[in-house]
Amino acid sequence: MAGLGTGAFMLPGLAMGRPVSPEALLMPGDDVAMKKRLADAALNAAKSKGASYADVRIGRYLNQYVTTREDKVENIVNTESYGVGVRVIANGCWGFAAVVDAKSEAQLAKAAEEAVAIAKANSKLMKEPVQLAPQKGFGEVSWKAPFKKNAFEVPIREKADLLLSVNDAAMKNGANYVNSILFQVNEQKYFASTDGSYIDQDIHRIWPLFNVTAIDPKSGKFETRRSLSAPMGMGYDYLQSNPADKITGITTRYNKGYDMLEDATAASIQAKEKLTAKSVEAGKYDLILDPSHLWLTIHESVGHPLELDRVLGYEANFAGTSFATLDKWQSKNFQYGSKQVNLIADKTQVGSLGAVGWDDEGVNTKQWDLVKDGVLVNYQAIRDQAHIIGAEESHGCCYADSWSSVQFQRMPNVSLAAGKTPLSVEEMIKDVKKGIYIIGDGSFSIDQQRYNFQFGGQLYYEIKDGKIAGMLKDVAYQSNTQEFWNSCVQVCDERDYRLGGSFFDGKGQPMQSSAVSHGSSTARFNGVNVINTARKI
């Protein structure tokens, strides 16, 4: 599920950590030598109690959220969470224990011993012992997100002023209400395992977003338009846009730099325009989907069904299973999409939410094909799943949302490869007789095996005989995953390639949240069923 990834203006009900002063977010974490000592204490204790494998994650998780509405700063939240999670295999079974604020070797050793005791107890209920794909150790290594400006170093006043100026621009251009938020996250993670890895990583994420509302006083109708920003694995530099980051057209969209002020201005004008836009006539249309919209369709209809734990039934009671069963993959000819469709999993893409050097079980990250020339070729698997698909190594997509959560298989960035033939959005639209151009993500829903879905957007434009004929409203499209991806006839070239993503993708019980990006260029899907969502109450 994309969870709260698409602009719900609620903070997630997740334990983010304790409130701290903003200055505390700039304090350095423990030094690497100390973390190594602590980690070794846990690893040695686990081994001495009989663990055949152990890993330790020492995590410091920092969050800062600034929320505003109109001319008011509503809330500034600064949180810090620090602790250690120890995972072991003993008697062939996983065991896990976590300890808050662990600063001594004795605390770490005790947690390791608890983890071994839990593994031994659970092994009595186990059906098959864990098979862990081999992984070489990397020694002492580190990875840092490649940002230019650390968002946590920017004074809160400057961030609040930015949001208030965004709100002001929205109100001056006709919005009745505006809410804006700036989310910033820093994960400082130290991983060590009995394979001989000691990995120190510094991960940064940022997400500026807003929602404007325009009301027609005569009818009492209201319309909204959300920001076209993407959550990114970047620093504050994402908010320093330059002309090269802008994709101009019917409305401006953004690549690696976001002009929030400009987007808020456009959003207010467009929210008002939506009030009088034509209500869509239900029927079949060719859809031109912008990357700011298509990311969510990729996430739900490709990212989730190709998670191997879902395919195997481990998520059956919550998120569900998958239509993309092992027999379809084994057939080597399951046509997931048309020949134009190449879907790539990736944990390395610069600026993406999923990018890290190593995953949360010490596997170096990589890129791999999921769907090649339309055919299903692979899944997303971690160390204890690799053998199930005959792989000799993990894909490196294991993640835990906190030191206190058990790491498990999470979605890497999953993206649609840009088309190889030069093609612009304008050229693509020119050939469409009856179509709808959709920008921005909106309502989203998909069944528990990922067949049937329905998506809305932020902006809908009618295409008639190769030209944009005006704005539409009340649009949602419904399709079936395989049918939809097989109706993909064109993908624009790499000049149009951009990332979208989810900051709060939910999975597991108890639920864990993760952040993931999805890239694409604008793509065309022929003959998709569009419904009209207008109702009267």
Place this chain on the structure above:
Amino acid sequence: MAILSKEQAKKIIDKVLAFSKADEISASLSGSRTGNIRYARNSVSTSGETNDLSLSVTAVFGKKSGTATINEFDDASLEKTVRRAEEIAKLAPDNPEYVSMLGAQQYVDTHAFADTTAGIDPEYRAKAAFGSIEPCSKKNLTAAGYMEDTSGFTALGNNKGLFGYNKSTSVGFSVTVRTADGTGSGFVQRDYNDSSKLNSQTATEIAMQKALASVNAKALEPGKYTVILEPTAAHDLIINMIRSMDGRSADEGRSFLGKKGGQTRLGEKLLDERVTIYSDPANTEIPGSPFAFDGRPQEKVAWFEKGVVKNMYYSRFWAEKKGVKAIPPPGGIIFQGGNESLADLIKGTEKGILVTRFWYIRAVDPQTLLYTGLTRDGTFYIENGQIKYPVKNFRFNESPVIMLNNVEAIGKAVRTAGSLIPPLKIRDFTFTSLSDAV
């Protein structure tokens, strides 16, 4: 010891209040023990238990507020936390919507704590999982389930004289049972304050029956159908409507309760006259918290009475501005039911569809409360008062407001996800497409 008594909690809070030099100071102390067990493919996958005890202190100077948290309780730590909250407050910008803290309040007693639940141990959880897995294994069915139990307390206090204490327990259980070939799936969920009411095996048997009965589902054309929504399905749509009853959004004209010219639908008949929905923290079947997060008392509140919008909930700031009572959002809700059982509703249906649960419900239009989602884990065709055959799952696009104007019958309310919800028979429920998902 995560569960402090009222006296122990008050002692700590009083100490905190005495340390402060702020204009206003409040402390919230909460502790809990939460355990869980998760299984899939008829085998336990994870289990764990966590204990937590933490204190949150909010200091206020004028309209500036700051919060600090700690999980150590010696005098020095308490004082340090108060100082930190004060420092953060001094640095914070003015909050123009700040409203002074509440004084002493009267709270109802809700009896939400059960010793049986508080006594759950890993062995109990393993037994519950075994009781669910074992019958499935025997019938070549596959179970994936989750049980979580929590016992905890919350205490609030401030320097205006407010003090509240509540302890509660809860246990939630859900299981999805699938046939070995993946062509049938059934689901059940149960939640209680008192775990002695939970029998994982009896509950699982319902999911097993649904899994077996849903094999070889037939495809019906999407369209408008009479449906019988089991309480789980009805709950998930109706709770979305209740959560949208914020008075400020209605006053601002951006809610289903807003109208042109800044008016609201308060006092208007919006639903069928048989629909009465209220909340009551003292209800013995769904005892809730006696107070909201900010210390406001939770009281019995009518949200819809005979179809008429009776109340909306407010922030204290907005209520003060509008001169209305600052009713907090409710915990669980009570949809006043009738006497008929689910079986009675089926028996009285000529043609219709029985829906076990909905899945992936998302808002499509906040103005009309249009939601989309899908049926899941047991959808059946009813003819002449009997379940005839399983049908393929549907996607729906429907508003709870429209649905609650199309009421045919209301059954007996049962506890569902912390609320009391009856099975509902609804005409003209809108299914817009078919899904192949099982």
